[in-house]
Amino acid sequence: MNLRLVRDRAARRGFQALTVLCCVLVLPILGGLAIRSGPVLKTQPLWRVLFSSDWSPTQGQFGLLPFLAGTVYVTLLAMLIAVPVSLLTAIFLSEYASRRVCRCVLPLVDVLSGIPSVIYGVWGTLLIVPAVSALAGLGGSYSSGYCLLSGALVLSVMVCPFIIHVAREVLAAVPRGVREASLSLGAGKWQTVKRVVLRRAFPGIVAAVVLGLSRAFGETIAVLMVVGNVPVVPRSLFDPAYPLPALLANNYGEMMSVPLYDSALLFAALALLVMVVAFNLAAKAVLGLARSEAA
Amino acid sequence: MNGTHLQVRNLSVWYGDRRVLRDVTLDIPDRRITAIIGPSGCGKTTLLKCLNRLLETGEDVRVQGQVLVDGEDIYAPRVEVTHIRRKMGLLSQKPQVLPMSIYENVAYGPRIHGERRRRELDRIVEHYLKVASLWDEVRDRLHGPAASLSIGQQQRLCLARGLAVGPEIILGDEPTSALDPRASQNVEQRLGELKRDYTIILVTHILRQARRIADHVIFLYLGEVIEHGPLKEVFGNPRHDLTRRYVEGEIS
Ligand SMILES: Nc1ncnc2c1ncn2[C@@H]1O[C@H](COP(=O)(O)OP(=O)(O)OP(=O)(O)O)[C@@H](O)[C@H]1O
Numbered sequence: 452m453n454l455r456l457v458r459d460r461a462a463r464r465g466f467q468a469l470t471v472l473c474c475v476l477v478l479p480i481l482g483g484l485a486i487r488s489g490p491v492l493k494t495q496p497l498w499r500v501l502f503s504s505d506w507s508p509t510q511g512q513f514g515l516l517p518f519l520a521g522t523v524y525v526t527l528l529a530m531l532i533a534v535p536v537s538l539l540t541a542i543f544l545s546e547y548a549s550r551r552v553c554r555c556v557l558p559l560v561d562v563l564s565g566i567p568s569v570i571y572g573v574w575g576t577l578l579i580v581p582a583v584s585a586l587a588g589l590g591g592s593y594s595s596g597y598c599l600l601s602g603a604l605v606l607s608v609m610v611c612p613f614i615i616h617v618a619r620e621v622l623a624a625v626p627r628g629v630r631e632a633s634l635s636l637g638a639g640k641w642q643t644v645k646r647v648v649l650r651r652a653f654p655g656i657v658a659a660v661v662l663g664l665s666r667a668f669g670e671t672i673a674v675l676m677v678v679g680n681v682p683v684v685p686r687s688l689f690d691p692a693y694p695l696p697a698l699l700a701n702n703y704g705e706m707m708s709v710p711l712y713d714s715a716l717l718f719a720a721l722a723l724l725v726m727v728v729a730f731n732l733a734a735k736a737v738l739g740l741a742r743s744e745a746a
Numbered sequence: 747m748n749g750t751h752l753q754v755r756n757l758s759v760w761y762g763d764r765r766v767l768r769d770v771t772l773d774i775p776d777r778r779i780t781a782i783i784g785p786s787g788c789g790k791t792t793l794l795k796c797l798n799r800l801l802e803t804g805e806d807v808r809v810q811g812q813v814l815v816d817g818e819d820i821y822a823p824r825v826e827v828t829h830i831r832r833k834m835g836l837l838s839q840k841p842q843v844l845p846m847s848i849y850e851n852v853a854y855g856p857r858i859h860g861e862r863r864r865r866e867l868d869r870i871v872e873h874y875l876k877v878a879s880l881w882d883e884v885r886d887r888l889h890g891p892a893a894s895l896s897i898g899q900q901q902r903l904c905l906a907r908g909l910a911v912g913p914e915i916i917l918g919d920e921p922t923s924a925l926d927p928r929a930s931q932n933v934e935q936r937l938g939e940l941k942r943d944y945t946i947i948l949v950t951h952i953l954r955q956a957r958r959i960a961d962h963v964i965f966l967y968l969g970e971v972i973e974h975g976p977l978k979e980v981f982g983n984p985r986h987d988l989t990r991r992y993v994e995g996e997i998s
């Protein structure tokens with residue numbers, strides 16, 4: 452057999468092996484977590500752990516609902532703030548801003564995405580928390596400021612640079628000829644952006660949002676510092692929340708003498724992992740749909 | 747003014763410090779095919795884009811002089827550019843279909859200009875697809891994605907789309923260069939028929955193509971109009987030595 456064919460085949464096998472290895476790595480993590488969280492599931496049924504809001508480890512009650520709700524609320528609220536802001540910024544940068552403005556703003560955006568998350572946490576504590584507390588005061592209610600809204604605000608500031616960066620690149624990749632085609636038909640600039648550029652870039656923009664979202668899901672430290680960490684299901688924006696990553700970071704390794712506690716925490720980790728994976732798969736499906744529609 | 751639809755007066759264009767068009771003055775004859783020929787990089791695309799003000803979209807671009815469309819200077823301050831662009835259909839080098847269905851591509855322009863009636867849009871789409879001789883090939887898949895057409899079909903779709911906004915002028919920037927000979931011939935034939943109703947300006951680097959379909963020729967060299975006139979004169983009896991050498995294939 453010809454040497455080139457051998458090399459080709461070897462390369463393909465190699466890449467296949469690596470791909471499989473990457474996928475397989477998830478399995479021991481999943482499996483390990485599942486095995487270790489077995490004990491807590493033996494004492495109480497799955498639905499009880501997932502949907503009870505009674506979290507009192509010393510009494511043997513491990514209801515995760517407050518944490519699940521905390522994670523979902525903080526993340527979705529953060530995305531609700533971040534997505535419109537980032538997309539409008541990306542559109543401005545790619546379609547309207549002069550090259551000079553881009554040259555100034557883009558490096559800044561990249562710097563923002565490189566700041567360690569503790570810094571965002573400190574900044575949130577110093578600035579956002581008091582501001583939110585004052586805002587609650589204006590509305591006639593009391594809040595310490597360590598609450599759902601603060602967590603969401605800090606988180607949204609953290610994911611914005613990511614979404615802006617990816618979305619702008621996706622927009623810039625839309626060929627100039629397509630814009631010119633639309634303009635030459637007498638369409639205005641905004642009409643062109645809205646009906647042609649955004650449409651063409653739609654799958655990529657979905658990808659940008661998903662990327663931001665999966666980052667937001669797992670973000671721990673900065674949120675933990677401002678969100679209050681009280682294990683109740685939040686009822687308003689000014690109530691404290693307690694997302695899953697914060698639960699794990701705060702407690703794993705402590706209070707391990709409480710029976711079943713570590714098992715409950717590992718089940719929480721499993722829940723977080725499953726949530727993120729499920730979410731990513733759903734996003735993939737949406738992305739596939741968007742691609743086939745835009746084509 | 748009894749001039750033609752499209753007149754260019756003392757037009758110069760700079761990219762940064764480089765001057766790529768020098769003092770171009772032309773009258774483009776109505777209802778004829780005018781071919782712009784010249785070696786690569788001489789400014790043909792630039793000249794064409796000036797005609798419907800697509801050039802200003804870039805930065806560092808300076809335009810001086812006038813382009814008169816029906817007597818109106820499109821570079822005058824405060825001119826509303828969309829109604830001028832609407833008077834010209836553009837065929838680019840590579841067909842640029844919009845990311846939507848075949849039907850939506852043709853209906854795009856009329857929709858932008860306020861046509862909402864479904865029946866009227868249906869009629870426009872069918873009519874112009876027939877003019878571009880694409881109707882029979884796509885009638886069963888009007889709502890399929892335009893990107894799934896062959897390149898030659900896409901170029902004819904672009905033609906139909908351009909015509910659907912009711913232009914008076916068609917601008918083509920080497921519209922057949924991405925097409926195979928049969929598809930090119932098809933597009934050339936369409937243009938030949940369309941010159942009864944439209945003023946057509948065609949950039950081409952294929953001299954044989956210019957000979958086949960042009961009535962009028964503009965020879966551009968390093969940003970300057972060296973010679974322009976009826977096809978027979980420019981090709982048969984060039985006044986300028988550069989033109990003679992170019993049409994005889996000595997320089998390219
Ligand atoms: N956006 C731009 N910025 C700077 N220079 C440019 C730009 N576009 C074109 N040029 C330069 O201007 C000159 C004229 O370009 P143009 O595209 O008009 O040539 P052309 O005659 O269409 O060439 P071709 O036959 O290769 O398409 C070229 O030298 C080109 O390098």
Ligand SMILES: [Mg+2]
Nearest residue numbers: 790791792919
């Ligand atoms: Mg060109």
